[in-house]
Amino acid sequence: MRLLYFDTSGTLKSKVFSSEIPDYAILSHTWDPNGHDVEFTYKDLMKNTSRDKAGFKKIMFCGQQAAHDNLDYFWVDTCCINQWNLSERSKEINSMFRYCQRAVKCYALLSDVTDPSATDPNVEPNTWKTSFRKSRWFRRGWTLQELIAPASVEFFSLNHQLLGNKADLEQVIHEVTKIPVDALRGRPLKEFSVDERIAWASNRETTEEEDSAYCLLGIVEVRMTLIYREGKAEALRRLRLQIESTESTPFIVPFSRNSQFTGRESELTTLQKTLFVEGQTTRIAITGIGGIGKTQLALEMAYRMRQAYKDCSVLWVPATDIESVQQGYAQLAQRLQIPGWDDEKLDVKKLVKIYLSRESVGRWLLIFDKVSDDSIWTTRAAGADRLIDDLPASKKGCIVFTTRNEKTAKTLAQENVVKMPEIDAGIAWMMLNKYLSNRDLTNEQQEANLLLKELTYFPLAIVLASVYISINNLTIKDYWMLLRLQDKKTVEFISQELKDKWQAHDGKHPLVAPWLISFEQIRKQNELAAEYLSFMACIDHRDIPLSLLPRGQSFEAEKDAVKMLSDYSMIIRRPAESALDIHQLVNLATLNWLRKENSLSQWSKISIIQLNNKFPDHNHWNRSKWRRILPHATCVLNVGLINEDNSNKLSLIWKYAASLYADGEWKRSGELFAQIKDTSLRVLGEEHPSTLTSMANLAST
The missing domain is CATH 1.25.40 (Serine Threonine Protein Phosphatase 5, Tetratricopeptide repeat)
Incomplete structure (x- = not known):
């Protein structure tokens, strides 16, 4: 934490504390609309210049008031945070609520409130209360935590006259902000609902639209990566996901619910009837060919279980190989705050097993997604247990695996195997209609049937085709013609590795032609998006941090490239982790295209x-x-x-x-x-x- 102080010569200095932080005061204020041109910033502090800026008067006021209260150190956001260092900015913003809580004093400087009675005895006392109620300070996003978190908040007018403190003015503040008096008095925030706390900021404004979400981090007691230019809606959506994942009943699932999920009700019914059999840990495996929708079925089940059992923890582990399982266990241990999760000498798999095997933990559902084969589960490495032996066991627990391999399904779940058949024409029609936003297909029924037959009713191919038709405003006949025009040799070449491992028809995989149509369109419209897909084909297709992608010409260009890939369903976003996944079939198609080129x-x-x-x-x-x-x-x-x-x-x-x-x-x-x-x-x-x-x-x- 960087704190300010004045040395014996009166020069403003700063000092960074990593531990044993001394008592300090903080300044709460509203930034000047002209921002860095007026405010005294971190750069000004480092250069020891710009003392003539209007914003430096705030620094002087805070330092002098702190000294008056026998405090040597003080904190002001304009110059204690390096706004140009995005990593530091993100870290400090996530820490600001705690900074406010630890402060001995918080001085709220209201630049639009004056107290004429302080200098003119003929003016009635308390005339400032009218302008106090209307102050811009109560309408800014960042001042919310500066009002709630500190034990002591003192309000000062523009001319530095003390107007009162939070306790004295609590009724007025309550009337202006609609924040309950108990919250102003320090009642634990957990005793207020998340929706109520978020509502406290509903009428507040921020300069950066994303700050409408970020200013709530401390209020709703979560931490989150800051991604400026993601937009207010996306920032609030990520905030909600982060809140959900950290509530008392954990919901640690990396993907949002698929609003276009269609069909599979019989499989869902079977799963729900099999889960939580009294007196034993239930293990179930979902099996079927690649791209048939196993992960989507497990995802829908996870969200339905969450709705049905509010006390059920839902946990998700990618399981393609031993490294992904190890990483998944490590993330669970950290997110669940299991004691010892950060001790490198301890086996996190054992920690998670012991933790979930305790009945006191309550009901839980553990999903292992994309299990490749049973060898990594049944082979004993030197000095280690088999992975299957590290599975938790509890009367209140259920474990679900998704896998292409039927032998693996039986090894892990014995007879509890749910086989996903290929979808029929009826469900395929429903999928197409839903992904086309329920547009009227009355006049395109024959063309739609031809298209679905051409795609062999393959779910992922239907998704790619549907989103392409919607984005480019095509008729179904137009798209069907595009499919027929694809180069046969190219489609067969790209299908090579896919048809070895997944369903293929006549030497070609049903996904390849739709993938090729979308990829060529992406190459024409956004070169960076095509480059991102090429880059991602060479690395693991799961949990790709956005920060790992190569730099574009601008942040906006990078954002647009990722959005295009998402719009065309080439990737799946992980909003809470600022990461993305690619379906393995899309990944392999891209890899084969790179080989061909x-x-x-x-x-x-x-x-x-x-x-x-x-x-x-x-x-x-x-x-x-x-x-x-x-x-x-x-x-x-x-x-x-x-x-x-x-x-x-x-x-x-x-x-x-x-x-x-x-x-x-x-x-x-x-x-x-x-x-x-x-x-x-x-x-x-x-x-x-x-x-x-x-x-x-x-x-x-």
């Missing part, structure tokens, strides 16, 4: 460089960050198209190995350090510093 090597290099630049230090405080990037590093390093002596690849392997070592995976990290040593010896020689470092790292494993 002889561009895979180029994009593999770009991906390695980007990951190497973004990979955080392997210090323990970065654990959650590098754990999140490990699956992406695994994918890009396994492509095998880039020479081992590539400097960026060597650097990425070293960071990857160091992180694995810090996470207790010494065997795997030792293998990687040995690989780096061998490459360094061959390329650089045994006396080169990099070779010596590699040998030292290997010796420590």
Whole structure:
């Protein structure tokens, strides 16, 4: 925390405290409409200039008032936060409510309120109350937490006259703000509903539209990444998701509910009847071909269970490979605040198992999505239990798996397997109609039937086709003609790997032609969006942080590119984590297209460089960050198209190995350090510093 103080010569100074923070006061005020041109900012503080700015008078007032109250230090947002450093800005805004709570005094300076009676004895006392009620201070978003959080708030007029404190003026403040008096007196915020707390800010304004959500972070007691230019609606939506995920009954699901979900009622009924059988932990597996909608079925079930059982914790773990399961368990342990979650010596899988196996935890539903095969669950690694042995067991718990592999489904859930058949023409028609926003298809019925038949009633293909038709305002016949015009050889080439693992018809996969139509349109309209899809094809298709994407020409360009991919259903947003997913079929189609264009090597290099630049230090405080990037590093390093002596690849392997070592995976990290040593010896020689470092790292494993 950065605090201000005046030294013995009267010069304004600052000092950063990481612990043992001294007593301090804070200034609550409204920014001048001209912003940085008038306010005394962090840059002015660092340069020790601009004392003639009007905003510096506020700094002087706060410092002098703090000294009057025997406080050496004080905090003012204009110059204690580096507004140009987005990382610091986000961190400080998430901490502001706590700063206000810890303050010994809060001075609210109302620049539009004067007290004539202070200088003119002929003026009636308390004439300032009319302008006090109308003050802009009560209409600004950020002043809400500065009113609620501090124990002591003192109000001052423009000419620095004390008007009263929060306790003296609580009735007036209540009438102006509609905030309950108990809240002003410090009643715990948890005793007020979330909707009520959000309503306190309903008539308040902010300069940046997203701040309408961000100014509520402390009020609703959550933390959230700040993404300016995402828009007010998106910021408020993310805020709601974050609130939901941190309420007393956890709902840790990375995706929003699919409003277009259609059909599958029989499968949902079967699932709901099987869940929560008294006296045992229920395990159920959902199985079916790729792209049939297993994840969407599990997602809909998760939201329905949440509605049906308000006391049920709903938890989600991606399970494509051992790394994703490990990361999923780690995130659960952290989000659930299980004691020991941040201890690198402890196995988070065991922590989660022990925690959920306690009946006192209550009812829970644990979903493992996209289980690839049963080998990672039934194989015993050296010195470790099988993954299947780390599953929690409770009379109040249910575990659901989604998998393409029927053998895996039976291994994990025995006879409790829900098979998802291919959808029929009726459900396909309902899907098409719903994704076309229920437009009248009376005059297009024949064309719609032809289109659905061409797409073999494949759900993901129907989604891609529907959104393309809607965005480009086409008739169904127009789109059907586009499908027929796609190059047969290109479609068959891209279908190669897809048809090996998923359903295919006549040498082509039903998803490929719709994907190709959408991708070519994206390439024409937004080159950056196409580049993002190419980049993401080289890394893991799940939980891709937006911060991992290559930079565009501007933030607006980056935002537009992601929006286009979302509009065309090429990606699925994870609003709460500021991340996205790509369906594995879309990912493979893009990968095969890059192979066809002889561009895979180029994009593999770009991906390695980007990951190497973004990979955080392997210090323990970065654990959650590098754990999140490990699956992406695994994918890009396994492509095998880039020479081992590539400097960026060597650097990425070293960071990857160091992180694995810090996470207790010494065997795997030792293998990687040995690989780096061998490459360094061959390329650089045994006396080169990099070779010596590699040998030292290997010796420590």
